[in-house]
Amino acid sequence: MSDRTGSGGPLSAYGLDELRGRHSAKWRHHPPQVLPVWVAEMDTPLAEPIVTALAGAVSRGDTGYATPCGLPEAYAAFAARRFGHHADPAAIRLVPDVMAGVVEVLHLVTRPGDRVVVNTPAYPPYFYWLPRIGRQVVQSPLALGPDGHRLDLAALERDFAAGAAAYLLCNPHNPTGLVLGEDELLAVAALADEYGVRVVSDEIHAPLVYPGGRHVPFPSLDAPAGARSVALVSASKAWNLPGLKAALAVPGEEARADVAGIDPEVSESAGMFGVLASEAAFSEGEPWLDELMAGLSANRTLLGELLAERLPGVVYRPPQATYLAWLDLRALGLGDDPAEWFLRHGEVALYSGLKFGPPGSGFARFNFATSPALLTDAMTRMSDALTTRRTSTLNAP
Structure with missing residues (x-):
């Protein structure tokens, strides 16, 4: 298991309260209680x-x-x-x-x-x-x-x-x-x-x-x-x-x-x-970029570990580039737009796979260019939402 408390380099510079003070689309499109992992913005400071x-x-x-x-x-x-x-x-x-x-x-x-x-x-x-x-x-x-x-x-x-x-x-x-x-x-x-x-x-x-x-x-x-x-x-x-x-x-x-x-x-x-x-x-900016890539590489691995541990039905193929994970969520039984389900039930904003064309049905895009702590928080919210769903189904008359 990777070190989940590592610094993450530029990715760990800001906490959640600081990020919520940003005015960009990532942090203002959804209500403040929603954790955004959708649009392609990173939670980093600028290179010096x-x-x-x-x-x-x-x-x-x-x-x-x-x-x-x-x-x-x-x-x-x-x-x-x-x-x-x-x-x-x-x-x-x-x-x-x-x-x-x-x-x-x-x-x-x-x-x-x-x-x-x-x-x-x-x-x-x-x-x-x-x-x-x-x-x-x-x-x-x-x-x-x-x-x-x-x-x-x-x-x-x-x-x-x-x-x-x-x-x-x-x-x-x-x-x-x-x-x-x-x-x-x-x-x-x-x-x-x-x-x-x-x-x-x-x-x-x-x-x-x-x-x-x-x-x-x-x-x-x-x-x-x-x-x-x-x-x-x-x-x-x-x-x-x-x-x-x-x-x-x-x-x-x-x-x-x-x-x-x-x-x-x-x-x-x-x-x-x-x-x-x-x-x-x-x-x-290449020294900063190299440090960023080390953090992204660690997050890419961490995301796979967390998915295997907490959402084992999700198919994840680590990307060869970018900080975007294309998650196959079809096995979870959440319909064509699982991003919409996780937004409503887990307060996590993923990018709907349907917006990427017909092959995106049942998929969602996850931006892992954030701190290991917030990445773990997103996985916890998604896992908890599914656990609540399963419990409700089992207890239904």
Whole structure:
């Protein structure tokens, strides 16, 4: 059994009362008695280099419209160190966030009515934004086997062959935590080349890969589809900056002209604080990130132990990346939306699996980027709710 009283590094900096004083969606969407483990925010302080960068901006009143500053260079250097990807900073464009970047790139490389393939379960905003810009969502489910989720290349080929214009790849994958290896990505690239599909890659969780895995940026692939692809990246998930609004569109060699077409008005919609914080994160934030990953790795193990001990019917496959657990709760008999049941009966807010598409029925997403104490509290509440349910059923006339 892991040490449940460990420090957790940045994850254990705040207690519950301090966290309830936050104004973010995670802590204000539900009533205060509810323990939130749903949206992708972490319960951490900021890395010190980010604090310094933001404090400096405040002290000099640096709150004007955003420019890229040194962010493209900072990301390119980080990607070279971390992923072995040598992106050209001059070709990188600033966007407000990854989803906004996806929308803008799809505007540039597809036409209204085009079919865009996404792997389900899928990040819920995909289902909102793609139809909103006149693109058809083609759901291509991941395969689920005893060892967890994997990419179904046969299904992907079928969906490409049916007339897809683009593939919105999410790697590392949200919500399953799947990390695609280079061989798999090259197989995807071969299919994209065969069927003329443009790849737009959401790589927001790339810095959050656990030991044993390796993130391969799609534009770094030695394949025509890699050269024609665009990756969207950000510091927001790894350094807990989602409210500050800054991300980057990183083109492959043959997609530079597409990315250059991003209107300056789009870039100016990013936040100055987001740019400065992200630059500090990529330039000086790796020691903090490494400490965070140690804490997340411990929590990933702890979550498995607690589930086995207190909710043995739940199927948990530790993610290869992210701080998001995709829990298979179907054996508990709580219906299609177990997150709604645990909210009502356990005062724990998970992210409903139904929002991730049809494969999410009976599943829920659990954010374990919190202290070991609060992680244990969430498991206790869920276990107690199920115990009460069983007792009520047994005592029913």
